[in-house]
Amino acid sequence: MPEITPPRWDLSNVYPGLASPEFAAATERRQQMLGEMEKLVASLEALDASSDADLVASRINQMLTEFDKLLLLDNTMGAFIHSFVSTDSFNKDAMRKLSEFEQVSVRMDKLKTRLRAWIGKIASLLPQLTAAPGPAQDHAFWLKEVAEQSRYLMSQPEEALAAELNLSGANAWQKLQGTITSQMTVDFELDGKVQALSMPALINLRSHPDENVRRRAYEAENQAWYTTREPLAAALNGVKGTAVTLNQRRGRTDALHSALDINRIDRQTLDAMLTAMRESLPIFRQYFQAKARKLGKDKLPWWDIFAPGGKNTRAYTYAEARAFVQDNFAKFSPDLSNFARRAFDGNWIDAEQRSGKRGGAFCMSVPGVKESRVLLSFDGSLDVVNTLAHELGHGFHNDCMFKAGRTELQRTSPMTMAET
Structure with missing residues (x-):
C-alpha cells in the first residue's frame, strides 16, 4: 500500500472558503449579473426574424459577451462548491451552500x-448575423446548434415548471444516490486487520493480486449494494423516469434521441460503434477464456475479471505514481508532462480514499483560474495510476482551450470527443 497519504485538492486560489467574504461577494455578483441578463433577454424577446438585422446583430453580440461573463462566474462557483460536496458528503455547510446555489440555478x-x-425564433438571420467579425461569428457553431435544438423545447411555462420541479425531482434523487453511496462503509479484513473501507476503496480491490481478497471484496460489495437496493433503485427510477417523461413532452423520438444530440453524433454513428463492439465480442471472450486458463480455471468468475495478469504485486506510492505519469507523458509531449507537474505541484488532485467521498473519478474545469481539478481514490494499484493519467489528460484538454482563449460557450465539448 502507499507509504504516504495521498493529497487532498486545494482551491484556496479560487476563493478562501465557502464562508469567506470573497465567496459571499461572488454570490451577490452572480445574482446581480443574472438580473441584468434577464433584462437583456427580455429586450431580445421583443425582436424576431423580421426585425432590423443591424439591431439584432448588436443585441446578439451584447448578449454573447454578457452571457459568457455570467457563465464564467457561475461555472467557477459551481466547481468550487462541488469540490466540497464531492469529497465530503458529511459537510453540512457545503450542502447548504449547494442548496442556495441551486435555488438561483433554477433562474439560470x-x-x-x-x-x-x-435564438430559434431568429434562426433565419443567423447566416447574416455570423458573417461579420464579432462575438456572433466567433460563436456561430453554438448559435446554429442552439437554433436546431430549440425545436425540442416545450412551452415556456412548461419549461419553467420543469426547472422548478427539478430541484425536488431528478436533482434530489441524484443527490440522494451520491450521499448514500459516498457514506457507505464496509468492515473488511485486509492485511491482517479489519478496516472500515469506503465503497471506492472496496471496489479498488478488484485488481488485488490475492484471489481471496478479490473474491471476498466482490461478495462484500454485492452485499453492501443489496442492503441499499431500495433507495438506489428509487433514485435511478426517479432520474431516468424524469428524463423519459421530459423527452416525450419535448417531442424526442426516444430515450436515445437527446443523448445522441448532446454527444453530437447521429444514430448511424452509434449503430456503427455498437456493430464494431458486437463483432469484437468473440475476441474478448477468447481473452477471458485464456485468462481463466492462466488462473487455472474453466471459466472466469467476476472477481477475476480485473485480476492482474502477471506476477507483479507492486504497490505504487503516490510519489512513484507521480513520477511514472510525468515520465511517460514526457515521452509523448513535454507540454503534457509540464502540465502534469503543474497539477501535482498546485495540489489540483484529491486522491485520498476516505468516507464521504464520491466514487469513481473525474476531472472538472475551474474556469475562473484557468485550472482543473481531478478526483480519484488512490490505492497504489497500476489501474489507479492509469486512471490518474487519464484524468490529467482531460485537464490537459481544458488547459489547451484556456490557452487558446476559448469562451465558456466555445469550450462546451461532448463526451464523444473528451473521452477519445
Missing part, C-alpha cells in the same frame, strides 16, 4: 430556455 435554467427559444 429558465433564462437559458428563454434564450434558446429566442
